[in-house]
Amino acid sequence: MNPDLEQLHPYPFEKLATLFNKLPASDKTPVSFSIGEPQHPAPEFVQQVLRENTALLSRYPATNGLPELRQAIADWLVRRFKLTTVDQDRQVIPVNGTREALFAFTQALLDRQRRPLVLMPNPFYQIYEGATLLGGGEPVYLPCTSASGLQPDFDAVGEDVWIRTQLLFICTPGNPTGATLSKAQLKALIQLADKYDFVIASDECYSEIYQDRAPAGLLQACAEMGRHDYRRCVVFHSLSKRSNLPGLRSGFVAGDGEILQRFLRYRTYHGCAMPVHHQLASIAAWNDETHVETNRALYVEKFRAVLDILGDVLKVSAPDAGFYLWPRTPIDDESFARQLKAEENVTVLPGRYLSRTVNGRNPGNNRVRMALVAELDQCVEGAERMRALIKRL
Template sequence: MKLNPVLEAARDYPFAKLMEIKRQREAAGRRVLDFSMGDPREPTPAFLRDAMKAAVPEISSYPSVKGGAKLRGAIAGYVQRRFGVPLDPETHVLPLNGTKEGIFTTHLALIDPASSKKTVVCFEPAYPVYAQGAAYAGATHHAIRLTREQRFRPDPAALDPALLDRTALMWINYPHNPTGAEADAALFAQLRALARKHDFVLASDECYADLCFGTPSPSVLVPADAPRFENVLAFHSCSKRSSMTGYRSGFVAGDPRLIAALTRFRPAVGVATPDFVQAAAAAAWSDDAHVTGVVATYRRRRELLLDLFRRKGWQHDGGAATFYIWWRVPPGFRDSVELAEKLLELDLLLTPGSWLGSGGEQHVRFALVATEADTRLAIERLEKFPS
């Protein structure tokens, strides 16, 4: 039987390729320092682990898609404290098994592949799951290139109205993977106005919202002119904020009509969040103190690396958020792939920007996810690079 052609096209999921290279080098006895994927190796705070353990029941039952009142209340509390936005935990909020899952399944839930309004607009370079979700949903993926000159932000005035009329879903992601760029409330307001005018869903992936080193980043939910969140969804994650990648937990919040649609769709997929994970997530969203420590850890590593960049005259072209450094390919290297290959010779694994879509050809992404000791070791190797 012929399988789904999207599967064939997805064979080269960039990170699978990276992992294979790493595996081969490690099989040859080398210790590869991995700065490629956004998977923090920080301990999950003990109170979050304890919250989960305490919630493991003797008798296990299916969790509900809507999630428990405690988790939804904790999420609403977080959004109120962090962004000053009041949410109704009943109608504005839904737990996710990580933002990745939420991003992917949202395409399937909201897009009608038989309609002419089935374009998914993404701004690249980008997290690859927007394009994958669009492909599996039978949607039309339309990538628009972000530039350094525009600080990796889209220009709302330059978006083609005919394209926006065909658009079902537009993904934005600030603070931005892979550049660390940030948006401001004015950009969000302009995009929200376009989402209402052209009737598409503006989906804002805000999973790095709390990893900011300058000013706190805004949310698309801040309701200066959109108190009902019409056509707007924001996606948040416990993964980075609370070092909980393995728990698979996040949430989506916004337009109650869309939240209701996702609530109807999700039982078909079986993506309700287990109750014991919900318990840990509720504890995480109820507490901000532990996040200060997480941010301080990344700030320290970032400063160590940027210090090296200053000494070497290398450029980080992104902003002051996320744990990514967007390293401009220095003179003497053809492009991001050549630079990444040369770095592998030092057993340093970084992601070539070109693997993250158009606009990434002249940058390499440095994810500050290794320990401080490994970061220092990498810096030592880079002091003499290129030799």
């Protein structure tokens, strides 16, 4: 077996299962804030496209996807991020969700003979780390603290680190923090990528869930700099959160055409083409914004309700975007999560499970991630129970 498998950490939900091991059964209805799986209904018009095209199960899909899908994605990018142009033949590749693509892209990109460094936010989506380790890279964890606006302090990264960097992961809006990077920050990172010759992979799968202002994107920053080739920049988007379609496994990678054409060669061998009927359903989803606006409004309503309940008993505030809360806990995060589960049957994810300890500090300590994905009444019920626990502490 690949010896690098031994470097992989248990997934956060494995740790959560261990934390809850042997807790007595509760007579209260469970409320889960732990898993970021959208629970709003999938759009009916997308389901209808799937039902009408099941005969396409008899066809092998092309790795590069249907031209119509790539064009729908390119058109959406132009509309959403105010781009001048996106070449659907060279700058877009449909993928089976961002998780699969983030992992595969890292394997294709890293040159392990150069002892590459891969920079990532801390806390982070664990795929960044696992993909790095299995690709022969060394993770460098950049702490996201209140002092740095819950995004990495890139100015604190030394030149010796930048010189060895091959790949920088950014997540905007962040998981779990909900913090976003401004266009000015993104442009500064692009300049660093030029100076030190590394690639920026921007995970933007939460970009369509926001309170007031649409988050900026990496390609948007490129376009404002006149870089319509999107050199050294790739973005990852998905229908999972935007359109409540996590089971469709549909997303895309877009950006630097030279990089993506080489990534396409990798994917051809990887054997991960999206089924044709999923592609047709994806075209329908990318071409419609009405369901996205409805979805966004539901999250805004839930944030307002939950924050109204918890705002005076917990150190918590609305995120820039995304559907997570990242509150500080009145006791350590593991103890808080276990007691909340035991006494109120409400599940949250300890922040330390999403972070790594570096130089004796873990930025996830004494925080929990709350995913407001359930229906409004469940979110309100869970928040009320959490409030009751906090009042007893």
